[in-house]
Amino acid sequence: xxxxxxxxxxxxxxxxxxxxxxxxxxxxxxxxxxxxxxxxxxxxxxxxxxxxxxxxxxxxxxxxxxxxxxxxxxxxxxxxxxxxxxxxxxxxxxxxxxxxxxxxxxxxxxxxxxxxxxxxxxxxxxxxxxxxxxxxxxxxxxxxxxxxxxxxxxxxxxxxxxxxxxxxxxxxxxxxxxxxxxxxxxxxxxxxxxxxxxxxxxxxxxxx
Amino acid sequence: xxxxxxxxxxxxxxxxxxxxxxxxxxxxxxxxxxxxxxxxxxxxxxxxxxxxxxxxxxxxxxxxxxxxxxxxxxxxxxxxxxxxxxxxxxxxxxxxxxxxxxxxxxxxxxxxxxxxxxxxxxxxxxxxxxxxxxxxxxxxxxxxxxxxxxxxxxxxxxxxxxxxxxxxxxxxxxxxxxxxxxxxxxxxxxxxxxxxxxxxxxxxxxxx
Numbered sequence: 001x002x003x004x005x006x007x008x009x010x011x012x013x014x015x016x017x018x019x020x021x022x023x024x025x026x027x028x029x030x031x032x033x034x035x036x037x038x039x040x041x042x043x044x045x046x047x048x049x050x051x052x053x054x055x056x057x058x059x060x061x062x063x064x065x066x067x068x069x070x071x072x073x074x075x076x077x078x079x080x081x082x083x084x085x086x087x088x089x090x091x092x093x094x095x096x097x098x099x100x101x102x103x104x105x106x107x108x109x110x111x112x113x114x115x116x117x118x119x120x121x122x123x124x125x126x127x128x129x130x131x132x133x134x135x136x137x138x139x140x141x142x143x144x145x146x147x148x149x150x151x152x153x154x155x156x157x158x159x160x161x162x163x164x165x166x167x168x169x170x171x172x173x174x175x176x177x178x179x180x181x182x183x184x185x186x187x188x189x190x191x192x193x194x195x196x197x198x199x200x201x202x203x204x205x206x207x208x
Numbered sequence: 209x210x211x212x213x214x215x216x217x218x219x220x221x222x223x224x225x226x227x228x229x230x231x232x233x234x235x236x237x238x239x240x241x242x243x244x245x246x247x248x249x250x251x252x253x254x255x256x257x258x259x260x261x262x263x264x265x266x267x268x269x270x271x272x273x274x275x276x277x278x279x280x281x282x283x284x285x286x287x288x289x290x291x292x293x294x295x296x297x298x299x300x301x302x303x304x305x306x307x308x309x310x311x312x313x314x315x316x317x318x319x320x321x322x323x324x325x326x327x328x329x330x331x332x333x334x335x336x337x338x339x340x341x342x343x344x345x346x347x348x349x350x351x352x353x354x355x356x357x358x359x360x361x362x363x364x365x366x367x368x369x370x371x372x373x374x375x376x377x378x379x380x381x382x383x384x385x386x387x388x389x390x391x392x393x394x395x396x397x398x399x400x401x402x403x404x405x406x407x408x409x410x411x412x413x414x415x416x
Contacts (some may be wrong), residue, residue: 048352049308063300065307072300092271092280099273100257107315115338130323130338144256 004067005047005053006030010169011066012105013204015053017165020200024077026055039123045207067098070162083162090157097156097163100144105170108137112177135177142185149187160198168195211277212254213261214238218314218377219274221412223261225373226278228408232285247331249391275306278370291370298365305364305371308352313378316345320385343385350393353388357395376403 001009003026009044019026031037036051047054047064055072056062074084085091094176114120115131146169148155155163171181173193181189195201211234227234239245239260246258253274255262263271263280271277282292293299315407322328323339353375356363362372379389379400389397403409 027328048304048356049312057297063297063304067307068300068304071303072296075296075299088283089265089271089278091283092276095279096256096271096273099275103310103315104257107311125344126340127335127338127341130335130341133333133335133338136333148256178316 001058002027002029002056002198003053004029004031004043009033009052010110010173011051012053013172014066014165014169015069016200016204017168018083018162019073020203021083021160021165021198022073022077022079023045024073026073034119036123067162067166081159083160083165085156085161090159094156094161094163095158097148097161098166101155101163101166101170104141105138105145106166106173108134108141109170109174109177112138113173116177135179138174138179142179142181142188146185146188149191154191164191164195166203168192209266210235210237210264211261212237212239212251214263216261217241218318218381219259220261220376221380222274222373223277223378224412225409226291226370227281228411229291229368229373229406230281230285230287232281234281242327244331275370275374290365291368291373293364293369294367298367302364302369302371305356305369306374309363309371309374309378312349312352312373313346314381316342316349317378317382317385320346321381324385343387346382346385347388350387350389350396354393354396357399362399372399372403376400376409 003015005015006028031043033052034035037043038047038052044050046056046062049064051064053064053066053069057067063072071084074082085094093106100109112131112134114124115126115128115134118126119129145155152158154160155167171188181192183189211223213223214236239251239262241260245251246255246260252258254264254270254377256270257272259272261272261274261277263277265271267344271280282290293302320339321336322332323336323342325339326334353363359368362368363375379396389400391397
């Protein structure tokens with residue numbers, strides 16, 4: 001098994017933190033995203049979505065999408081507690097928060113960044129007005145997360161889960177949009193500091 | 209338990225098809241989305257994302273996000289085969305396809321529709337150029353699904369899963385964007401006809 005993910009992207013970082021939390025070692029392969037290596041026919045033949053992270057299995061097949069890779073690694077390396085939740089209701093709440101953070105947070109954040117900076121304008125049409133609107137939606141979404149973290153120690157409730165990893169990478173990423181939590185979003189800020197001090201997170205070089 | 213979802217939206221339809229496939233009966237509550245009932249303080253106090261579908265549990269707590277609701281109902285009504293997959297690899301592939309369809313298909317389709325038609329312009333800023341770009345991305349995404357359905361009977365592989373429900377609702381929805389599969393995407397078209405003939409799907413009045 002090997003993982004194509006050594007690239008400075010938030011999706012790669014989600015998998016890296018997950019692996020570090022679980023203590024799973026998988027050989028890594030570097031992919032030059034900004035240089036367009038993921039756009040090559042060789043890479044596209046492997047990755048259905050043309051993106052990293054991408055997991056190559058021992059039978060030569062491939063799995064893409066960060067959360068699908070994490071779910072697979074969680075299942076083949078079961079431990080006492082799962083980062084996807086430990087009861088039907090807890091698993092549903094993890095899924096709920098994963099989707100809220102992905103669809104209302106990360107997607108808006110990525111669209112804001114890509115449309116405002118034009119970082120990938122060699123390969124996609126950018127619409128600046130949508131970047132502005134997306135950034136506004138990120139700002140409008142944050143009180144939902146703040147409210148949750150005012151009531152719960154972790155994003156999906158009482159236990160640390162993959163939803164915390166997703167939210168941590170999201171809050172880290174939106175610094176690129178000059179959106180900061182210090183001062184105005186105290187519960188997100190305190191939770192962020194707590195996650196940043198976890199040994200698994202400390203063990204990784206910050207990439208964003 | 210009761211489900212707030214009697215509304216003509218693709219997300220509500222995903223849960224309806226899932227429930228019909230599983231043969232699960234849950235009392236339904238109508239929510240007037242176009243009239244903005246979901247924007248009321250009462251509804252927002254229940255739904256974290258301010259959207260339907262929303263499941264009210266017997267203890268008075270709430271669960272939102274269509275796929276989280278389906279995952280919970282699947283777990284508390286286990287059957288011989290799960291619509292979320294039946295092995296670690298199958299579950300990972302279902303998750304992978306769910307995410308690909310959600311992030312590259314449904315999200316782009318919704319953004320195209322909302323920004324081009326202005327259906328919710330009373331509550332959100334619309335950027336027509338992003339609607340045009342999003343519609344283009346939907347068209348560019350379809351060959352990925354076509355290629356998969358040329359090789360597999362169902363979206364995530366050999367078995368019918370929640371990824372088929374998501375993809376079915378997506379293909380149905382993009383008719384609103386004048387995107388049709390007949391003729392140019394033969395494998396999607398044949399698969400769509402097959403899913404439309406499933407008893408569970410036939411049992412529901414078309415909502416979109």
